[in-house]
Amino acid sequence: MRNGGRGERASLRRAAGAVLSESAGKKETMELEDGEEALGGGERVISVSSSDSGSEGDEVAALPADTTSPRGNKASTPRKSSTPGERRRRTIYIAGRPPWYDSHGQIAEAFVIGLAGGSASGKTTVARRIIESLGVPWVSLLSMDSFYKALTPEQNKKAAENEYNFDRPDAFDMDLLVETLQKLKEGKHVEIPIYDFSTHAHAKYKHTMYGANVVVFEGIMAFCHAPLLKLMDLKIFVDTDSDIRLARRLRRDIAERGRDLEGVLKQYNKFVKPAFHQFIQPTMQYADIVVPRGGQNRVAVQLIVEHVKDQLKQRGFNNRPKLLAGQRETEALPDSVHILPNKPQVKAMHTVIRNKETKRDDFVFFTNRLACLAMEYAHSFLPFQDVAVITPQGDEYSGKRFNGKLCGVSIMRAGEVLEPALLSVCKEATIGKILIQTNETTDEPALHFLRLPSDISQRHVILMDATIATGAAAIMAIRILLDHDVPQENIIFVTMLAARLGIQTLAYSFPHVRIITTAVDPKVSRDYHILPGVGNYGDRYFGTEPD
Amino acid sequence: MWGNPPAVLRVCPCGRSMSNSSDTSSPVVSSHVSLCDEGEDGAAEDDGSWAKNGAGDAMLEQLKVLEPSDRVRELQTILRDSTTSRGDFIFYADRLIRVMVEEGLNCLPSYKRTVITPTGHEYEGEWFEKWNCAVSILRSGEAMEKGLRECCRSMRIGKILIRRDQDTKLPRVYYAKFPPQVDKRQILLLHPVLESGATAKEALNILKEHGVREEKIHIISLFATPRGVHKLLKDYPKITILTSEVHPCSPSHFGMTYFGSD
Numbered sequence: 088m089r090n091g092g093r094g095e096r097a098s099l100r101r102a103a104g105a106v107l108s109e110s111a112g113k114k115e116t117m118e119l120e121d122g123e124e125a126l127g128g129g130e131r132v133i134s135v136s137s138s139d140s141g142s143e144g145d146e147v148a149a150l151p152a153d154t155t156s157p158r159g160n161k162a163s164t165p166r167k168s169s170t171p172g173e174r175r176r177r178t179i180y181i182a183g184r185p186p187w188y189d190s191h192g193q194i195a196e197a198f199v200i201g202l203a204g205g206s207a208s209g210k211t212t213v214a215r216r217i218i219e220s221l222g223v224p225w226v227s228l229l230s231m232d233s234f235y236k237a238l239t240p241e242q243n244k245k246a247a248e249n250e251y252n253f254d255r256p257d258a259f260d261m262d263l264l265v266e267t268l269q270k271l272k273e274g275k276h277v278e279i280p281i282y283d284f285s286t287h288a289h290a291k292y293k294h295t296m297y298g299a300n301v302v303v304f305e306g307i308m309a310f311c312h313a314p315l316l317k318l319m320d321l322k323i324f325v326d327t328d329s330d331i332r333l334a335r336r337l338r339r340d341i342a343e344r345g346r347d348l349e350g351v352l353k354q355y356n357k358f359v360k361p362a363f364h365q366f367i368q369p370t371m372q373y374a375d376i377v378v379p380r381g382g383q384n385r386v387a388v389q390l391i392v393e394h395v396k397d398q399l400k401q402r403g404f405n406n407r408p409k410l411l412a413g414q415r416e417t418e419a420l421p422d423s424v425h426i427l428p429n430k431p432q433v434k435a436m437h438t439v440i441r442n443k444e445t446k447r448d449d450f451v452f453f454t455n456r457l458a459c460l461a462m463e464y465a466h467s468f469l470p471f472q473d474v475a476v477i478t479p480q481g482d483e484y485s486g487k488r489f490n491g492k493l494c495g496v497s498i499m500r501a502g503e504v505l506e507p508a509l510l511s512v513c514k515e516a517t518i519g520k521i522l523i524q525t526n527e528t529t530d531e532p533a534l535h536f537l538r539l540p541s542d543i544s545q546r547h548v549i550l551m552d553a554t555i556a557t558g559a560a561a562i563m564a565i566r567i568l569l570d571h572d573v574p575q576e577n578i579i580f581v582t583m584l585a586a587r588l589g590i591q592t593l594a595y596s597f598p599h600v601r602i603i604t605t606a607v608d609p610k611v612s613r614d615y616h617i618l619p620g621v622g623n624y625g626d627r628y629f630g631t632e633p634d
Numbered sequence: 635m636w637g638n639p640p641a642v643l644r645v646c647p648c649g650r651s652m653s654n655s656s657d658t659s660s661p662v663v664s665s666h667v668s669l670c671d672e673g674e675d676g677a678a679e680d681d682g683s684w685a686k687n688g689a690g691d692a693m694l695e696q697l698k699v700l701e702p703s704d705r706v707r708e709l710q711t712i713l714r715d716s717t718t719s720r721g722d723f724i725f726y727a728d729r730l731i732r733v734m735v736e737e738g739l740n741c742l743p744s745y746k747r748t749v750i751t752p753t754g755h756e757y758e759g760e761w762f763e764k765w766n767c768a769v770s771i772l773r774s775g776e777a778m779e780k781g782l783r784e785c786c787r788s789m790r791i792g793k794i795l796i797r798r799d800q801d802t803k804l805p806r807v808y809y810a811k812f813p814p815q816v817d818k819r820q821i822l823l824l825h826p827v828l829e830s831g832a833t834a835k836e837a838l839n840i841l842k843e844h845g846v847r848e849e850k851i852h853i854i855s856l857f858a859t860p861r862g863v864h865k866l867l868k869d870y871p872k873i874t875i876l877t878s879e880v881h882p883c884s885p886s887h888f889g890m891t892y893f894g895s896d
Contacts, residue, residue: 431744431760432736438759442749456785463705463733471704476715479887486711487704511732514725612753622752 197272198398199318200391202305203370204325205363206254207335209381210305213325216382218303220392227271227299231306233279234264238287246287249354254362256311265314271302272318275570284344301395307362310370320398323391324374327381329363420587420607421594427464427605433457437606440583441621447630454628457583457605458508462549465581465603466512469493469547492546496539498523498564501553501625505581509549519543521567523560530615532560537567544572550580553624555604556615558589558596565597575599583624584608586617696867700737700878706730710857710878714885723891730856730878731781731826738822738854738876739785742766763820767813770824771796771837774889778824778854792816794837805836817845821852828855828877829884831862838870848872859884 200217202210218226235258238246245251252258263280270277281290310316310324333355340351371377378387420426427433436457439445445453471487478484494517495509502521509516522536540546548568555561561580568578578600580593585604588611594602610618626632700706709730712718718726739762747761769792770776779791790813799806813819821841825834834853841851849872858877862884866875 430740431742431762432739434760435744435762438747438749438757438761441751441757441759443752444749452787459732460736463729466705467703469705471708474711476711476717478714478883478885479716479891480883480885482883484711484714484883486714487707488711489704489708512729616753618753619751619755619757620753627752 197274197299197302198320198395199268199272199302199304200395201309201316201319201322202303202325203307203309203322203367203374204327204381205329205332205367206307206359207332207339208325208327209383210307210325212382213323213378213384213388214303214305216385216388217391217395218301220388221301221395226301226303227296229268229271229279229296229302229304231259231264231304231309233282234260234267234306235282235287236260237282237289243287249350249357252358252362254307254358254366256308256366259306259308261312261315265312265318268302268304268315268318271296271299273570274299274566275572300399307367308370310373311366316373321376321391321395322374324371324377325381326371326377326379329360420590421598423594423598423600424590424602424604424607425464425468426607427461427603429606433460433605441619443622447627450627454504454583455507458505459511461581461583461603461605462505462508462512465549465579465601468579468601468603492542493517493549494519494540494543494546495549495551496521496543496564496568498550498552498560499536500629502551504553504583504624504628505551509551516549517546521564523563525560525615532563534563534567539567539571543568544574546573547577547579548573550578551582552580553583553628554617554621555582555585555589555593556611556617557586558592561589561593562596565593565600569597579603584617584621586611586620696871696874697863697880698737698874698876699880700733700876706733706878709733713856713888714883720891720894727777727856727888727892728781731778732784734854734856734876734878735778735781735785735822738852741822741852741874741876742820765815765819766822767792767816767819768822768824769794769812769816769837769841771833772809774826774892775824777826777889777892782822782824790819792821794840796833796836805832807836807840810840812841812844816841817847819846820850821846823851823853825853826856827884827886827888828853828858828862828866828875829886830859831865834862834866835869838866838873852876857881857885857888 200214202214204210214228218228235253238251242251246253267277267279277296278293279296280293282288283290304319310322316322336355336359337348337351340346341348376387376391378384378391382388436453439449439453440457466489469489470491471489473485474488475483475485493513495506495513496519497503497506499520499522506518509518517540519539520536521534521539523532523534525531526533550561550564550568552561552564561582565575565578565580569575575597576599578597580600580602582602582604584606585602586608590602590604590607593600608617608620612618621627623632709726712722712726713730743763744760745763746758748756748758751757767790768779768782770779772793772795776793782789782791792812793809794807795809796805796807798804823834823837823841825837828834838848838851842848848870851870852874853866853876855875855877856879858875858880859882860880861882863875863877863880866873
């Protein structure tokens with residue numbers, strides 16, 4: 088408690104201002120750690136910082152620099168991971184998600200860390216410490232609390248009287264939990280139920296959580312279900328003295344959840360304590376590491392972090408140089424690649440857009456014209472059905488119709504240059520967005536933002552990007568669509584210009600995805616430019632090139 | 635994208651409905667080209683003359699039909715469907731017009747041109763000669779002008795108004811206005827529906843009167859009938875006709891639906 092005042096200051100500062108830069112974020116993290124050194128200091132931070140929000144689910148760290156407060160208010164704020172764009176006041180735009188698959192777009196499994204331990208043992212603190220120290224940009228935190236079963240009215244009544252037993256494995260929906268964790272491990276996105284502790288029911292809405300490179304899963308009964316254990320790569324048991332746990336629990340339930348001492352103690356003696364001895368403590372034997380004293384145990388956390396970092400390195404995600412090394416100029420293009428027939432008009436349009444002297448007016452005009460041709464051509468690859476119609480002249484005409492649902496997904500920013508063309512061919516197309524930017528230091532693509540139609544798995548998807556150089560961003564985008572259960576057969580990738588290398592990589596990685604381009608260039612330079620190329624497409628189209 | 639003309643012109647010996655594109659895309663070895671026409675009499679006549687006429691093959695070379703694809707067939711289906719709303723009709727007509735205009739522009743003469751890309755490398759491209767223009771046959775031809783403008787922002791456009799004479803019932807030129815030195819230019823003649831060929835014939839006559847040579851004229855149409863194509867190519871064997879479909883049933887409602895007038 089001796090440093091409680093500092094913790095409070097730090098959190099007040101956090102409450103007052105948005106954390107807008109990475110450096111600021113890191114600084115805050117340090118201060119927070121300072122302030123928390125005393126046992127329980129964090130609790131004071133909690134109560135203050137909870138006033139700064141109204142943004143539910145901020146709790147989940149998706150970033151190392153994430154300075155989210157350690158709110159213990161689990162009851163009303165089930166955790167979620169969300170896409171950066173949905174989050175306010177975050178440093179997230181600085182570091183996107185790096186590739187989570189190998190150079191052929193195949194999934195590398197996420198590293199799953201399981202955290203178990205008694206109620207109020209400090210699992211969350213340990214989880215947060217690990218995430219902060221890991222320095223891995225894309226981490227999801229999944230809490231077992233979200234998976235409580237909804238209660239019947241009768242059970243609900245019991246719960247109000249502290250007679251309902253939440254502390255046993257069958258209070259949780261284990262099947263859903265296993266399924267969810269499995270999908271997260273595979274890098275897919277999942278829907279996390281929202282459990283409302285006041286009504287003991289599931290909310291209508293669910294949180295969407297995206298796959299991550301590291302998934303931290305925590306809960307009192309995390310090790311109580313064998314199929315769950317199998318999914319974990321590292322199992323940590325947080326072992327905190329039972330007196331300390333009871334003290335924390337009393338404070339949390341009385342101060343934050345407005346319950347009375349009597350009721351809390353009753354529940355503790357009747358359910359929590361026996362459950363710990365019956366279900367939780369025995370699972371310590373499954374742990375790879377036991378962390379005594381919870382979150383304060385910095386040595387333990389450091390050891391764990393070193394181990395995880397080591398594991399991640401072995402899985403190695405560094406694709407672009409690998410892709411570049413695979414440059415083969417002579418090899419034929421796979422069948423799934425379709426190049427717009429190289430007619431005089433197509434050539435002429437390329438002559439304009441490739442010319443460095445071309446003004447933006449002409450560049451935009453000819454881009455749109457060429458994109459329309461590309462989009463018309465791409466439509467040839469949709470599945471059409473036979474139909475018969477009656478003409479105004481009274482004759483029957485046997486024709487074709489496309490009856491499926493279509494949507495476009497553009498890879499921001501340059502992919503947006505194809506959107507007008509899509510709308511000129513399909514006037515009601517739904518459009519989703521994926522923001523992928525190249526990380527300046529690693530030269531790897533990074534996912535920053537994602538907004539896709541909710542029924543995308545039922546749709547034919549026209550994925551758009553202006554150029555394919557190494558294919559790294561395209562692979563990431565297709566991987567995202569596959570993670571959203573869009574079959575490869577339903578994806579048509581449309582691009583203005585592709586390098587032979589990138590289009591080959593893409594086609595070999597995803598043999599059933601159709602790839603449409605208006606031209607293929609022979610080379611990619613060492614700094615990942617297409618040669619002869621077209622320059623920076625987005626900059627030239629949107630007029631953001633430096634003077 | 636142009637189909638081999640004999641393969642494309644393998645149009646239904648059956649009569650009214652046309653075979654699906656999946657059939658038409660299958661290789662056709664037969665050298666016999668059968669064309670059917672609206673009326674059975676006409677069909678016999680056309681069929682015979684086409685097959686007997688030694689110039690048949692040469693005429694086919696002047697007819698370029700868009701390679702059949704499901705996507706184009708869908709556009710044709712929507713435009714021919716009597717239940718299509720006018721909003722949809724215009725949207726899909728514009729799409730088909732755009733496709734045909736882009737194809738038509740490929741007929742214009744071009745030359746090699748090398749440019750330097752922003753990466754400092756050379757790109758060997760192509761550019762188009764000057765001296766082109768479009769001429770639209772009013773009224774339905776004007777529907778194609780928007781599509782043309784979307785591709786060529788400043789191309790000169792001449793106009794010809796042709797209507798049926800009240801007394802003789804024959805098409806007659808009421809108005810014609812061409813860009814200067816029209817005889818020096820390549821001409822894209824915009825004529826969405828080539829039915830009997832009578833209107834187009836009048837237009838070709840007046841262009842000829844202005845000194846335009848046949849080989850410089852490229853008719854861009856969306857729909858053509860075998861009858862109309864045959865009639866034109868018989869009298870003007872050196873012109874080029876582009877169309878998306880050769881089918882005996884002509885969507886004669888095109889202009890009226892597009893402009894919304896009865």
